[in-house]
Amino acid sequence: RGRPGGAVSPAPRRGAPRGPSDKALIVRGSVGKYALINGTYEPMGVHGAFPCWVSRSNNPCYIFHTGKTRWVISKELDDGTTCYAFITDDGAPSPAGCRGPWSRCNDRDEWNADPAIKCSEQAVSSNPFVRIRMGLEDEMRKVKIADEKDRQMLWKKLDKNGDGSVDLAEIESLVHDLCKSGVWPTWLNNEAALEKAYKATIEESIDGDDKVEKEEFHALLLNIFWFGKLAEIFHDIAQNDEDIDSGEFAQGMEKLGVRMTPAQADEQFKMFDKDGSGIVNFAEFCAGVRAQVCPDVSDGRGDTDNLKADMHDLVEKHGGGEATSGTMVRKKTFGDFDKLEKQLKAIANEPDMKGLKKMWRRIDFNGNNKVSLAEIDKWVVENYPL
Numbered sequence: 001r002g003r004p005g006g007a008v009s010p011a012p013r014r015g016a017p018r019g020p021s022d023k024a025l026i027v028r029g030s031v032g033k034y035a036l037i038n039g040t041y042e043p044m045g046v047h048g049a050f051p052c053w054v055s056r057s058n059n060p061c062y063i064f065h066t067g068k069t070r071w072v073i074s075k076e077l078d079d080g081t082t083c084y085a086f087i088t089d090d091g092a093p094s095p096a097g098c099r100g101p102w103s104r105c106n107d108r109d110e111w112n113a114d115p116a117i118k119c120s121e122q123a124v125s126s127n128p129f130v131r132i133r134m135g136l137e138d139e140m141r142k143v144k145i146a147d148e149k150d151r152q153m154l155w156k157k158l159d160k161n162g163d164g165s166v167d168l169a170e171i172e173s174l175v176h177d178l179c180k181s182g183v184w185p186t187w188l189n190n191e192a193a194l195e196k197a198y199k200a201t202i203e204e205s206i207d208g209d210d211k212v213e214k215e216e217f218h219a220l221l222l223n224i225f226w227f228g229k230l231a232e233i234f235h236d237i238a239q240n241d242e243d244i245d246s247g248e249f250a251q252g253m254e255k256l257g258v259r260m261t262p263a264q265a266d267e268q269f270k271m272f273d274k275d276g277s278g279i280v281n282f283a284e285f286c287a288g289v290r291a292q293v294c295p296d297v298s299d300g301r302g303d304t305d306n307l308k309a310d311m312h313d314l315v316e317k318h319g320g321g322e323a324t325s326g327t328m329v330r331k332k333t334f335g336d337f338d339k340l341e342k343q344l345k346a347i348a349n350e351p352d353m354k355g356l357k358k359m360w361r362r363i364d365f366n367g368n369n370k371v372s373l374a375e376i377d378k379w380v381v382e383n384y385p386l
Helices: 032-037 128-135 137-142 148-158 168-180 191-204 214-238 246-255 262-272 282-293 303-317 334-348 351-363 373-383
Strands: 023-028 039-047 050-055 062-065 070-074 085-088 103-105 111-113 118-123
Touching (some): 032 103, 148 168, 148 214, 168 191, 168 214, 191 214, 214 246, 214 282, 334 351, 351 373
Antiparallel strands (some): 023 039, 050 062, 070 085, 085 103, 103 111
């Protein structure tokens, strides 16, 4: 992001305050570093005296008015001092009606007009799970799981020894401290729900261990939030049982503000009932809701990681992996290689190539869908120093 500056266009009069919008917005056409602003934005009330919108992504962007002369798209709902893109307010009810063009920061942090960026209106989503997600946006921001920077800070606090992985005891300790200090609401400090959220995250993992790693942390936080949020609802509708059927499922959805016909409830229930048993337990219920409401998760890469990725590109240009060779300090044995071979084969044989996909995400450090010798060398040295 950058600070918009320069003489882009003469500043018009300050727009008059406008109430909440009843329309969603679609942003298209941004390419390169800030393609992340593309997407559908649902209305979320007002910011200041103007309507504002939030994207459906789990790493949301916001569209709002600065209170002066611009509509902006930003990662943070603030005063618009820093943003990804902006358009001058010419008095239209929303940025979709402004003449434009939009201006955005390019890959060199220079501000230029970009006529390719378009913003249009559409009807608000009728998907009940989208409505749930939008309704809880503010609550998710308060517990600091909606923003990548906040998640990075939580991870640093959690991963005290810096080994890139954490266990259940460490997570329970962090949640207890956050709830005790008032940073998180007390309902998140539910030991049973927390343990099930942890197990659900481990089951989604592909490395077969019992620890949560950095790229799995966002999924863990979402599980903690939803398992805690849904615990009371589930146990209320389950009537002291461990499972719910289709009818009880419909009751639970209604308590979440989602009204379904019996046919719709049956169809949705089947998606939650993975084993076709006709009943859904607490973990399946929570995981199903979370998957519908928050289907995408971050890989945990923050600004520092992106800077490291840029540095690895620089290393590649100046000698590749030579600087990192020779890190195995004890004598190697054939047994070491046999053990490693078994580990790699197990990863390669994971169903649906889960292990290989995760391996690819780790090797592709800068996220550009191709890997260099420096990236491969870094991954091998860090994970398999043998």
